[in-house]
Amino acid sequence: MSLRHYLFPEQEPPLRLSxxxxxxxxxxxxxxxxxxxxxxxxxxxxxxxDEGKPLEILDTSGSTWTFDGTGGIREGLHSSFAEVMSSLGVSESSNQTVVDLRPRISKKKIDTEHRWQPSTADIERxxxxxxxxxxADRLHQAAGVSKRRPPLTYDAKHALDEIAGGFWKIENSIDNLKEPSLKGFIFEARTRSSDDPEYGLLYxxxxxxxQERFEILRAQRSDKGVWYALVEVTLWQDHIGECVERVFEKxxxxxxxxxxxxxxxxxxANKFSENVTVEAELLTELEWIRRSKLFDA
Structure with a gap:
């Protein structure tokens, strides 16, 4: 099976989305x-x-994407998903799930704001x-802003996987060093980058x-500067946690x-339950920059 996506702008011909x-x-x-x-x-x-060629349409559905100020949809999709899950509701006798953490939203609102019914003419197009x-039957393809990726061959992927397999050892070794040791480590690594051209870029x-680790440790010792207060609500199922809500302030x-x-x-605190934890954390600005990248990963 395969999915085909089409965008239907107002007063404009539809576009095919790759x-x-x-x-x-x-x-x-x-x-x-x-x-x-x-x-x-x-x-x-x-x-x-059938052998990669479309044989028949099994079904069609209409949804609405909300584009943000830069033309992205990720934030809108997260909001839509949260509202759709909230509209499902959960009985008090059932196990706690993510929908218990959000206000109940009517299914009518979901249908109005996040779904639409394609017409026969739309489907025929x-x-x-x-x-x-x-x-003339072929629709124009919509364009994004990212450049097309070059193909990742099996050999290239295998090489990346082999190299990345040892990354955790590097980070773990650096994280175990104290500030005095980090100073010497940084100086020696930069010296070796000049003395050993073959591996200079790696050094x-x-x-x-x-250096980043050293700056984080130094920031953690200071009461001044920019800090972030972070609270995460985590849903646990089969010993696997999923952050379902995140609140923070600078x-x-x-x-x-x-x-x-x-x-x-x-x-x-009222969101805490048998399988939902609520945890607070303090982050320096450098830690926040690194962590916030993971939020959208």
Missing amino acids: QRLVEGLVAGTDAMPQYAGTRQKILTARLQL VIKDIWPKTK QAVAEMA CSGKGAAITTARRLLAAN
């Missing part, structure tokens, strides 16, 4: 600035394939694109990692961050 573009939009690595700040209708057709009889990368100084973290923890 799988690469859709994956990029969902992952947050691509965008469509031409639709920034708008809501657009998306028709998805699920196809049965998609059919023409899937099985074109003339050149430079290791030195940068150690603070000036460690003391303010501690006070803010306590307030956020108290405000979200």
Whole structure:
């Protein structure tokens, strides 16, 4: 089976969305600035394939994507998913799930804001694109902003996997060093980057990692500077945790961050249950920069 996605702008011909573009939009690595700040209708057709060729359309569905100010949809998808899950509801006798953590939203609102019903003409237009009889039957393909990736061959992927397999050892070794040891480590790594040209770039990368770790440790010792108070609500199932809600605030100084973290923890304490934990954490600005990248990963 395969999915085909189409965008139906108002007063404009529909556009075909490549799988690469859709994956990029969902992952947050691509965008469509031409639709920034708008809501657009998306028709998805699920196809049965025969040796890679479309055999028949199994079903179609209409959804609405909300594009942010830069033309991305990731934030809108997260909001839509949360509202759809909330509309499902859970009885008090059933096990706790993520939907217990959010207000109940009516299914009517979900249908109005996040779904639409493609017309027969809409579906027929998609059919023409899937099985074109003339050149005019093919729809134009929508464009994103990311460049097409070069193909990743098996050899290239295998090489990357082999190299990345030892990354954890490098990070673990650096994280175990104290500040005095890190100073010597950084100096020696940078010296070796000049003395050993064959691995100079690798030594430079290791030195940068150690420098970042050194700056984090120094920031943790200071009560001043930018700090972040973070509270995460985590749903646990079969010993696997999934963050279902995250609240944070930027603070000036460690003391303010501690006070803010306590307030956020108290405000979200009611979400704690048998399989839901609520945890607070303090992060320096450098730690926040690294952590916030993982939020969207």
